Amino acid sequence: MIIDTETTGLNHRKDEIIEIGAIAFKFDDAGRIGDVTGVYGGLQQPSIPIPPEVTRLTGITDEMVVGQMIDLPQLRSIIEAADLIIAHNAGFDRPFCEAFFPSSPARLGLAQSLKSTGRPAARRHQARLPDWAGGLFHEGHRAVDDCFALLEVLAQEGREQGRTPFAELYETSQRSRVRIFAENSPFDMKDHLKARGYRWSDGSDGRPKSWWTEVAEEALDDELRICARKSIAGMKQIHRSST
Template sequence: MEELNKQPAGSGNDNARLRDQKILRPVRDRDDWPRTAPEGEAVRRIAVIDCETTGLAVDRHQIIELCMAIVQVNDAGRIVAVESVRSGLVDPGHPLTAEITELTGLTDEDLAGRSIDDDQVADILASCDGAVAFNAGFDRPHLEKLIRRHVPVPWGCVMMDVPWRKIGFEPGPQGYNLMQAGYYMPNAHRAKDDVLALVQLADHVCADGETIMAKTLAAMDAPAWRFEAKQAPYGYKDDLREQRYRWAWGRLHNLWAKHVRPASYQDELAWYVRTIGQQPAIVPLPASERYRFHTTWTPA
């Protein structure tokens, strides 16, 4: 709480206010990044991905713009090079809504007759050591719908895999997290701009000395599981929803499921047994299977 008393001009209060200010810098342009890592430095090649779509529902909407940046990450989790940035447009076959045009700046004329080589996208993904998106649960399903196949590359989600509050951030959209890291996006909601902003955010060094990318890759390398509420009675649906289980419907299954990480495994299992009164089906979830659309995986 601020004091009501007036402070004399030039007092220490002015210096304190200056210390509380944060200067935001623009996201680095593509040309500001080296193309290759220093000779002899071991790196992992990671595809940083962003999709612009006609809407949020994977079963009803589709990609209209895709961007993939192939970055090289050293053992310390620093992005030492942006090897390539590739983007493309896709004609959805129908007019865009006014909302999507306003959001992305794309028009029907921009997209008319445009398409993306799905084999090329699949080959690029397969050549990488992993793929990262801010919201992988959104981008991976849309991407795999576009290319009509599952590429078994490990995926990481910056939004879900990073313990934001533990590292001093208030979790939020990509642009909000970026500002907390000290940067702003000159442009937003075009795939290339969002990808370059995510590269900048991923290379941010946190107070503990680790980068956001390092934390994301650590989560990718760590084990995870899918808890499936296969035999849970219908009456427990509200309990499961409040515990952040998601309804997975499809041709092969209808059940509640949750992505569980090592830090919460024991607590989640204890909650399930205490609340539902039985064990869940527990399925190992390698990074190559995470964040897929629920109609594309088979339950235990």
């Protein structure tokens, strides 16, 4: 399934989900996408007014969400039937989803289309879905619309023996990955770490207060060697995950 969220802001600790979209679909052993088997889209009234910049981006107004609640049983039924959950930018969507319904997405993990395929736009750190979708029509920034746009992108056959981006993403999702925390790294290494795709953890969620990244298990030794050459202290391997 593909999942997407719209929120009141970027901070999952204080901002809230105002819309969730989800699409369930079948696929075969070759990674070809088949029928859509379920669609869910729901709005949620937040505890604060929707910021004007969010309304400009999404088109979602305070009037649209009055009295609205996401149907958790319906959404959970789609999630729990899924073999794989995909979000275009899982680094953003995952913490919001885990806070909203902690058991289901955390159990399966989220594969991230932004970094899991070889498409050129996907290699840019913050590739926007409308850019990634290329010439496909796409309204953008409504949750179900974003899910369908991503589904269309993932279903396109590429140049490599007709393989789809989804086939590559699914293959990648089955590999073990390792999360690394660069504890006690010097302040002047901040820009180097950011350039290598590290993100900052403030320690409020129980993880170390440090820069961190997630890499394929086979890339772990190379990443540690590179950081050792840059004299980044305190590199720690924390855990492995399937996505």
